[in-house]
Amino acid sequence: MPKKATKDRKRLLANLKQVNEELDHLRNMMQGEVDVELDEGDTEIVEREKTAALITVLERRQQDIEHALRVIELGQYGICERCGGQIQKERLEVKPDATLCMTCQREVESINRRNRTPRAAPARW
Numbered sequence: 001m002p003k004k005a006t007k008d009r010k011r012l013l014a015n016l017k018q019v020n021e022e023l024d025h026l027r028n029m030m031q032g033e034v035d036v037e038l039d040e041g042d043t044e045i046v047e048r049e050k051t052a053a054l055i056t057v058l059e060r061r062q063q064d065i066e067h068a069l070r071v072i073e074l075g076q077y078g079i080c081e082r083c084g085g086q087i088q089k090e091r092l093e094v095k096p097d098a099t100l101c102m103t104c105q106r107e108v109e110s111i112n113r114r115n116r117t118p119r120a121a122p123a124r125w
């Protein structure tokens with residue numbers, strides 16, 4: 001494995017650890033808040049929804065990082081999964097779990113946005 005990939009792998013593993021810890025913390029919070037006084041119910045519900053949303057975001061991030069780690073194992077790190085081009089170095093610095101180049105990421109996002117309205121959009125790739 002090239003040196004660069006080892007460094008990225010370390011960085012991703014550190015990120016993953018952070019995300020896992022945060023998730024543990026949030027999940028504990030969700031469990032701890034089950035006994036809610038009735039008159040506090042509304043705020044508690046809003047808080048729980050916020051926590052739940054954050055958990056979803058972090059779970060997504062966890063999957064992205066785990067995916068990027070697998071890509072490293074395959075020796076494909078830094079190569080766009082969609083067009084096969086190089087992912088910009090600057091992009092990987094900011095988002096080490098990126099497996100798409102900027103152009104493809106934008107395209108995928110706009111497709112996802114368009115597909116969001118009908119809930120079960122078929123995957124195209």
Ligand SMILES: [Zn+2]
Nearest residue numbers: 080083101104
């Ligand atoms: Zn691409």
